Amino acid sequence: MIGHLLRPEIEELIREKNWDVLRETFCDFHPSDIAEIITDVPEADDVALFRILPRERAGEVFSHLPYHHQETLVRSLSNDQMRVLLTEMTPDDQARLLEELPPIVTRRLLETLSPAERKDARELLGYPADTAGRYMTPEYVALKAGMTAREALEYVRTTGRDKETVNVLYVIDANDKLVDDLRLGTLVMADPNAKIADLFDGPLVSLTSSTSLDEVQRTFEKYDRIALPVTDKNGEMLGIITIDDILDVARKEATRDIQMIGGSEALDAPYMEVSFWEMVKKRGGWLSALFLGEMLTATAMGYFNNEIEKATVLAMFMPLIISSGGNSGSQASTLIVRALALSEVKLRDWWRVFGKEVRTSLTLGTWLGLIGFIRIIVWQKIGLFDYGEHYYLIAATVWLSLIGVVGFGSVSGSMLPFILRRLGFDPATSSAPFVATLVDVTGLVIYFSVAMVVLRGTLL
């Protein structure tokens, strides 16, 4: 907060290259404010600015910089400076940094770590992405069940200083098995002579290293915890996950889902920072695939060329019909994708969803069809357009087609995410545009089939 107020003064100091005063000023700043300032100054200045940071803050500030900025900095720092930097970062920040930087930079960084530190980072990196293992930090305080509250507090006091969080403490037995977790608050408020084993502040909730990130999020939400312990499958304590990391994860996942629903690959970076070619590649891939699918509409139209020649009036309502199918399909698929992501709906619910969508979509289709029917009749009656003598039949074709198209759109839009999940894909890939494309082709077939039945003997 203070960063915003003092911004002009700081920029002044940077212009004057008044490093001594700057170094002092920075002492009172939050690392993420300093990171923001570094991000904003011209590139020539940022390395200089970074170097004047007190050693113990540099690591923290570094974790708050955007990745491309971290890369630039790493390239311009000496090995010794990098060593200081990395050792001041928490192991989970280290691991994520090492994973996301280009491989050459990663190797250079790993070389600067001490063997013990390298082991920490590598161990964390050994767990598959999107599992609890990847997000845990081994920096927690472990207590023994036999300690008294006073002893435990004394133990926290002497060993806790560098641990990422001491808000929650973990009770382990002689074999490193996790027995209980205990809030620091409970410990502080307990009778100093009480045994740890007798303190109880709610049942133990724990994760294993292979718990999926989705499940981790739900567990945090369900149990309102600020940190959760992670064990291996034998119940041995490995590390902890803190809620602030999960808040970041939740937001990033929602962003990925939203971008995929919108019909593009996940950008995995802020919009403004994605380069021109990267943007073309990530969006062009999906657009091309959709375009190829959409070309089937031209193929389908080839079969109905005769009908259009005989009754060009049918072409007029084509966009209206197919886009209504696309809209209802996008709507249904989006609702189901999100419901699946939140586990509001499970795979086995597909049949109930199917029934719900059939009822909802037939109602919606009948309603939209009615609007379309009335529109055609009214336009004809007040003379806005002449649909020919069989305008009643055309209006009926539109109505019936809309029921079919909206019904098919909603049902296929809602079932697609289930099918994708069942096949092991991310349901969010069933993006709105994908469903719309699918429904466009079938929409045309439905429309012309209905027309051929209704208009047989009159227009066709």
Added chain:
Amino acid sequence: MIGHLLRPEIEELIREKNWDVLRETFCDFHPSDIAEIITDVPEADDVALFRILPRERAGEVFSHLPYHHQETLVRSLSNDQMRVLLTEMTPDDQARLLEELPPIVTRRLLETLSPAERKDARELLGYPADTAGRYMTPEYVALKAGMTAREALEYVRTTGRDKETVNVLYVIDANDKLVDDLRLGTLVMADPNAKIADLFDGPLVSLTSSTSLDEVQRTFEKYDRIALPVTDKNGEMLGIITIDDILDVARKEATRDIQMIGGSEALDAPYMEVSFWEMVKKRGGWLSALFLGEMLTATAMGYFNNEIEKATVLAMFMPLIISSGGNSGSQASTLIVRALALSEVKLRDWWRVFGKEVRTSLTLGTWLGLIGFIRIIVWQKIGLFDYGEHYYLIAATVWLSLIGVVGFGSVSGSMLPFILRRLGFDPATSSAPFVATLVDVTGLVIYFSVAMVVLRGTLL
């Protein structure tokens, strides 16, 4: 966790109406597990089940129940039982409950609160929705700067027991002004004789009661805190917001945005719990609006009826062209909606986004057009379809139209969220289907205009 394992046994106990054993069993359960069990049992049993809960757990369990379930329960409990229930809930849970229940139920509930409790709930309710004020709890521990660490710990020990969180403590001066915040861990690890004023664990970050929820989320993410203090505009301490509430909020907001992007009103309830009519209403509103907009395509087509009669081949590529515009528009608008929600892009960036979209979309349009061009030439050459002697001109029409349509789609799709935000609406309302509809109409106009220029003197 334990809840899942014991589920069959518990259901057995419920069937046997063995309340005594059940009451004992529940003591070891997490409130949210009990809530899940209550949600799942037949309705006749849930009130009974709820009544056997130990008094001090009932409030917590109640907070974890879905709203419609809370309502059913409230109607079947006596005034006295409700009083116990409400007083065991934390004030922020109380306030949210009172806000979301039907007014009659709310009034009945408020009557059971003591005047002091009612004041708490009403005060919290006085703040506008979507501001920090609505999510804060007044239950925090305040310290004085002159205390020593030992005195402060002793104070926490004696007053902290019922406070929602003691993980972070707040230092206030004689006028209730917030001076600093202090992690409990820092206090525990400090020299017992050190003065509170001299303990420093990072700069103070605070919110005011009118801070927007968006800003609150960003502040939590930026500063990695587990609780943040809320003050009024004079800096007087009002309450705190805890990160677990913000995790819930972040998830709910993402859900609303996703549902709106998919072209429906936000459901504001799990998919499975939305009744048939509610579903038809929430989805039908948007679908009808889109349908009315889409009817403009029929109007536009009315103007091009002559062209279609002369060259029915043009109708064949209509769906392909307009859906390509719709797809690129949905894509662009979704990316910008999310970037705005995450503040990656600000209102004032609209011009840079405009430039970026123009370049990206012209490239994409040229590429898609090329695919379309080749498709037509190849189909003609290998005899899959006969587009007539002027097939080169038709292919050229498709290519040029795609550049125009994809360009217009992306640019208008990306600008619409800015316009909505500028006018004070939620950018997420510029849903994929909305943009697609907008682009469908203009896409037709672009397509036929290009055709009239390219095909003049030959087909038209």
